Amino acid sequence: MSDDPRPSAFSASTPAGAAGRDDAIVLHELSHAFGDVHALRDVSLRVHAGELFGVIGPDGAGKTTLFRIVTSLVVPSQGSAQVLGLDPVQDFRALRRRLGYMPGRFALYTDLSVLENLTFYATVFGTTIEQGMRIIEPIWRQLAPFSDRRAGALSGGMKQKLALCCALVHAPDLLVLDEPTTGVDAVSRVEFWELLGRLRDGGLTILVSTPYMDEAGRCDRVALMQEGRVLAIETPAAMAASYPLPLFAVRGHDRLAMLAALRASPHAESVWPFGEVLHYTDTRREVQPGALAREIGELLTTRGVRDVEVQPIAANVEDVFMRMAQTPHVAPGQERAA
Amino acid sequence: MWRAIRALVQKEFLQVFRDPATAVQVFVIPVIQLLILSNAATFDVPRAGLLVVDEDRSTVSAQVIDRLDGSGRFRVVGVTPTEAGVEQAFLDREARAVLRIPHDFARDLERTGTASVSFSVDAEDGAAAGILQTAAMAIIGDAARAVQLSRGGAAAVTVRASPPVEVRGTLWFNPTRNYKHFMVPGLLVSLTSIIGLLITSQSIVREKELGTIEQLNVTPLTRTQFLAGKLLPFWILAMVIFSIGMTVGVFVFDIPTRGSVPLVFASAAIYLVVVLGIGLFISTIARTQQQVMFVAFFLLLLFLLLSGIFTPLESAPQWAQWIAAANPVKYFVFIMRTVLVRGGGLAEVGSTMAGLAVAGVAVMTLAVRQYHKRSE
Numbered sequence: 137m138s139d140d141p142r143p144s145a146f147s148a149s150t151p152a153g154a155a156g157r158d159d160a161i162v163l164h165e166l167s168h169a170f171g172d173v174h175a176l177r178d179v180s181l182r183v184h185a186g187e188l189f190g191v192i193g194p195d196g197a198g199k200t201t202l203f204r205i206v207t208s209l210v211v212p213s214q215g216s217a218q219v220l221g222l223d224p225v226q227d228f229r230a231l232r233r234r235l236g237y238m239p240g241r242f243a244l245y246t247d248l249s250v251l252e253n254l255t256f257y258a259t260v261f262g263t264t265i266e267q268g269m270r271i272i273e274p275i276w277r278q279l280a281p282f283s284d285r286r287a288g289a290l291s292g293g294m295k296q297k298l299a300l301c302c303a304l305v306h307a308p309d310l311l312v313l314d315e316p317t318t319g320v321d322a323v324s325r326v327e328f329w330e331l332l333g334r335l336r337d338g339g340l341t342i343l344v345s346t347p348y349m350d351e352a353g354r355c356d357r358v359a360l361m362q363e364g365r366v367l368a369i370e371t372p373a374a375m376a377a378s379y380p381l382p383l384f385a386v387r388g389h390d391r392l393a394m395l396a397a398l399r400a401s402p403h404a405e406s407v408w409p410f411g412e413v414l415h416y417t418d419t420r421r422e423v424q425p426g427a428l429a430r431e432i433g434e435l436l437t438t439r440g441v442r443d444v445e446v447q448p449i450a451a452n453v454e455d456v457f458m459r460m461a462q463t464p465h466v467a468p469g470q471e472r473a474a
Numbered sequence: 475m476w477r478a479i480r481a482l483v484q485k486e487f488l489q490v491f492r493d494p495a496t497a498v499q500v501f502v503i504p505v506i507q508l509l510i511l512s513n514a515a516t517f518d519v520p521r522a523g524l525l526v527v528d529e530d531r532s533t534v535s536a537q538v539i540d541r542l543d544g545s546g547r548f549r550v551v552g553v554t555p556t557e558a559g560v561e562q563a564f565l566d567r568e569a570r571a572v573l574r575i576p577h578d579f580a581r582d583l584e585r586t587g588t589a590s591v592s593f594s595v596d597a598e599d600g601a602a603a604g605i606l607q608t609a610a611m612a613i614i615g616d617a618a619r620a621v622q623l624s625r626g627g628a629a630a631v632t633v634r635a636s637p638p639v640e641v642r643g644t645l646w647f648n649p650t651r652n653y654k655h656f657m658v659p660g661l662l663v664s665l666t667s668i669i670g671l672l673i674t675s676q677s678i679v680r681e682k683e684l685g686t687i688e689q690l691n692v693t694p695l696t697r698t699q700f701l702a703g704k705l706l707p708f709w710i711l712a713m714v715i716f717s718i719g720m721t722v723g724v725f726v727f728d729i730p731t732r733g734s735v736p737l738v739f740a741s742a743a744i745y746l747v748v749v750l751g752i753g754l755f756i757s758t759i760a761r762t763q764q765q766v767m768f769v770a771f772f773l774l775l776l777f778l779l780l781s782g783i784f785t786p787l788e789s790a791p792q793w794a795q796w797i798a799a800a801n802p803v804k805y806f807v808f809i810m811r812t813v814l815v816r817g818g819g820l821a822e823v824g825s826t827m828a829g830l831a832v833a834g835v836a837v838m839t840l841a842v843r844q845y846h847k848r849s850e
Contacts, residue, residue, distance in 0.1 A: 207692050210849050228848070232694050243689035247492050248485065259481035260693045302689070 159218075160185045160310055160341040161206060166215035168201050175201040177364040179215070183343055188336040190355030191345040192453065198364040199345040200240060203314045206343065207237045220309055233261070236308035238299045240315045246288025250279055250298055253287050254305060261306035268305035271338075275301050275331060293324025300331065311335065313344040317351065329354040349454035360457050367460040372453055379451030379459070381405055382425045386414040387445040388436060397439045398432070408458055415455060416446075478695055482703025486677070490711065500673070504665045504715050508722055512658050519602045524548040525569035527557055532580035538591075538617040542573070547609040564596055571595045571606055573614075583618060658727045659810040660783035662719040666742075667749050667803055668774055670712040674753025675770045677704055678845070679760045691847040701842050705750055712746045713739075732817030738810060741823065744830045745806040751837035752802075758845040777803040805830055 161183035168176040176198045183189040191199050204210040206219050208228035217224050222231045244253045258265050269276065275297050282290060287298060296316055303311060313332075317325040329351065336342055336356070344355070352358045353372045360367040360375075368375060388394050391409065398407040398416050405417040418428055425448035436444045490496050524542060528535050543550040551569050554560075563569040574592045582589040593610050597603040681687040690700070720738070723729045731738075753770065760766040780787065780794060781803040787795060798804050805826050812818035820827075 204849075208848065209688070209691055229694060229696075232692055235692060237689070237692040239685065239688040241685040241688070243685045243687075245485070245489065245686055246684075247489055252485075252488060256481055256485050257689075257693070260478050260690075260695055262477065262694070 158185050159183065160187070160220060161189075161343065162218045163202075163206075164216045166202070166205065166212050166217060168198075168205065168210065168213045174364050176205075176212070179361075179364070179366050181359055181366060181369055183341060185341050186336065186339055188332060188342045188344065188354070188356045190352055190358040191343070191361055192347070192349060192352050192358050192457065193345075193361030194347055196363070197361040199361060200314055201364075202361075203237075203312055203343070203345060207235055207312050208232060233306070234309045236303035236306070236311040238296075238303045238311075238313040238316055240318065242287075242295050242299060244287050244295075244299055244302060247286060249284050249286055250290070251283040253298060254301055257302040258305045263306050265305065268307060271304050271307050271335075272301045274334060275304075291324075292320045293327065296320055296324065296328055297331075300328075304335075309341065311340055311342045313342070315345050315347065317346055317348065325351070349452070349457055352453035358453065360453075360460060362457075362461050368456070375453055375456050376451045379456055381421050382418045382423075382428055383449055383451050383455060384416045384418070384425075384429055384432060385410075385447045385449045386416050386432065386436070387412070387443070388441040389443050390441050393439060393441050394436055394444075397436055397441070401432075401435065406459065406462065408455075410454075415449075415458075417455075417459070475699065478699050479703045479706065482695075482700070483707045486704070486707035490707070500669065500711055500715060501718065504669060505718060505722055507665055508658070508661055508719055509726065511661050512654055512727055519547075519605045521547060521549045522570040522602075522606050523551040523563075523568055525551055525560060525563045525572045526553045527555070527560060527572065527574040528553050529555060529577035530575045530579040531555065531577075534580035534583060534621050535575045537621065538575065538614055539573075541613050541617045541620075542610070545609065545613050547606065547613070567596075569596075570602075571610065573610065583621060589618070654727045655729050655815055656811070657783075658723045658729045659814055660781070660807055662716070662723055663803060663807050663810060664778050664781070664783055665719060666712055666716045666746070667777065669715060670708065670746055670749045671753045671770050671774055672767075673711070674704070674708050674750045675756045675760075675766045676763055677708065678754060678757035679763050679766045682761065683763060697842050697845050697847065701754060701838065701845060704754055705747070705838065708750050708753075709743075709746055712750065713743065716742050716746070729814060731814055733813035733819055737820065737823070738813050741806060741809045741813075741827050741830070744827055744834055745802060745809075747834035748802045748830055748837055751834060751841055755837060755841040755844060758841055777801050780804065781807050783807055802830060802833060 159182045161181070163179055163181050166176055166179040167174070179198070179202060191202065193199055201210060205212045205217055206224060208219075208224040208231050211225050219231055220234050222234075224231055245256070248256070254265055258268055279294065279297055279301060282294060287295065290298060300313075300316070303313075317328055320328065325348075332342055332344065333354065346352075352375075355372060357369060357371050358375065359369045368378075370378065386394060386398065391414065394414055395407055395409065398404055398414065403419050405419045406415075407417075408415045416432065418432075420428065429446040429448055433444050433446045436446075490500065526539050526542075528539065539550060539553060542548045548571070552563070557574070560569075560572050564572070572594045574594075576591070579589045579591065591614060593607060593614075595603040595606050595610075678687070681690065695703075717739075720735075724731060752773065756766055756769050756773075760769065776797070778784070780790070780798040780801050782798075783803075787798055787804065790798065809823045809826055812822050816822075
């Protein structure tokens with residue numbers, strides 16, 4: 137209906153809350169409450185154009201509310217947002233033309249076929265599948281054999297690909313995906329992230345959320361969220377490297393005994409079960425990790441645990457998150473200068 | 475603008491016809507209901523069981539009983555000499571009426587020319603009771619007169635039961651008093667309204683429940699486009715149902731079409747916007763299909779009972795008539811009956827049609843304003 141009012145000019149200095157040349161999303165002190173429930177508290181972040189930006193946090197962290205504000209579906213209680221240079225509250229109509237959104241819940245018509253769904257969304261966005269093919273082609277190639285199948289009869293992974301096609305068919309400038317891999321099998325998850333990587337390589341800005349910490353490494357930068365707050369924003373590597381204390385993976389025949397023994401240790405900062413192993417963080421950063429590992433091994437052996445194996449390891453994003461989640465105000469959720 | 479609406483309409487049709495249950499619900503069930511209800515929802519009073527307590531046991535009382543049984547109104551279920559068992563017959567619904575002929579009935583009639591009997595009717599259904607009582611009085615009176623006449627001569631002259639002036643009625647518009655001419659248009663209106671209101675009230679709330687609305691809300695579709703895309707497909711469906719119903723009415727029930735049929739269809743086109751608009755309005759407010767069902771059924775019940783389809787509105791209390799004044803069903807039933815049965819034209823129904831048109835615009839405007847693509 138109206139022309140795309142793309143941002144063309146920016147002032148030389150970009151004060152807080154204003155978009156820099158390369159920022160696709162700028163959120164400034166955003167807060168939102170549903171009644172007494174504070175879904176978001178003072179969230180500020182910038183997503184650079186062409187970036188694959190992950191928002192990582194457990195259920196209830198406020199990810200969905202954040203995304204609904206960015207996609208113009210929720211008007212925030214406080215703070216400001218700029219998405220693609222537009223205000224999602226004022227310019228929602230212009231924004232919606234340039235936005236691709238995949239809600240957390242499968243939101244396509246299960247009683248329509250794959251092709252019918254895609255045709256519908258293409259038409260609603262005033263385009264055609266042919267025009268959109270330039271973007272969706274790599275995904276559509278995998279879906280095409282099922283084009284007559286009803287969307288409800290697709291596997292979880294295929295449903296996600298169809299939803300992605302429908303969100304991309306109008307060639308948006310920003311793709312927002314709310315937990316796209318939740319409830320999807322491991323193989324499809326890997327495939328899906330590879331697709332997102334390829335779309336990013338093609339120049340698309342992507343904002344994605346996930347509750348799975350192990351998916352953080354797929355993003356260019358991640359924001360860790362908990363209880364409506366942003367705990368940290370970093371590249372996954374910098375985030376892992378920021379872990380300040382020696383960390384060990386501990387194996388042994390009796391996990392419960394090890395957990396009790398390690399938690400009782402005066403030098404323990406934290407002990408978390410990670411699948412088969414325990415991740416143990418020691419407070420003594422001045423001691424050689426090798427020496428610490430030996431000491432921990434001996435401690436556990438004297439407590440009667442057999443087959444003890446202790447290895448110094450590098451932290452992953454989940455370790456970082458667990459540590460921050462324990463002491464939420466230790467790490468200020470500040471962004472590095474862009 | 476239109477391309478997006480067309481996409482929505484197409485999508486709704488695909489969904490409706492993809493589900494065979496919906497297609498049956500929309501096209502087959504209304505026809506069957508019309509066929510069944512038109513024959514079942516009758517104001518005709520069936521032959522009522524009649525118990526006679528004949529204390530007289532004369533030839534005259536026997537004649538009266540014969541006449542009643544042969545009248546077509548009553549079916550004599552028993553003749554007893556005493557009152558015993560009468561109450562039980564009422565309670566068991568074996569008899570709907572009891573006639574007590576006292577034991578000097580024949581003698582009184584012969585001597586004085588008058589005699590009395592007592593007639594009791596089960597008045598659970600008041601209208602039917604009235605009809606039965608009137609019929610019984612007429613039949614017994616006839617019987618008594620016949621007895622007088624058969625005695626001949628002077629007796630016949632002294633007792634003339636029949637009044638000197640006989641009133642003959644003429645029935646306008648529905649000379650055979652075929653209740654179907656009255657009921658079928660009414661039933662057609664109710665069926666179309668029920669389906670139209672239920673299907674539209676479900677349509678938006680269903681997308682809310684399934685979450686598909688979330689995806690639609692981030693599209694550039696405007697609220698007006700969205701609601702137009704919801705109204706149009708169901709309006710077309712409802713018009714098709716109405717046409718099928720009219721065809722059945724005319725060819726199966728022989729309902730008269732004295733006025734202009736295109737005028738009826740034009741009114742239906744306007745009326746359906748009102749009903750479907752109400753459905754959409756409910757659907758924009760509600761969160762679940764269950765809520766919508768409650769509200770839709772409540773409204774339908776109110777609309778249909780206060781529509782004049784089943785009971786005359788003129789006899790309703792004033793407050794009920796005020797409610798009925800806001801009832802779109804009432805106005806459409808009025809148009810249907812006026813045009814089809816009485817042969818009325820634009821002059822008779824034009825203002826009502828205009829009123830419906832205003833209501834249609836108002837209710838659709840409300841629905842558009844009520845629908846929010848965003849939340850606070």
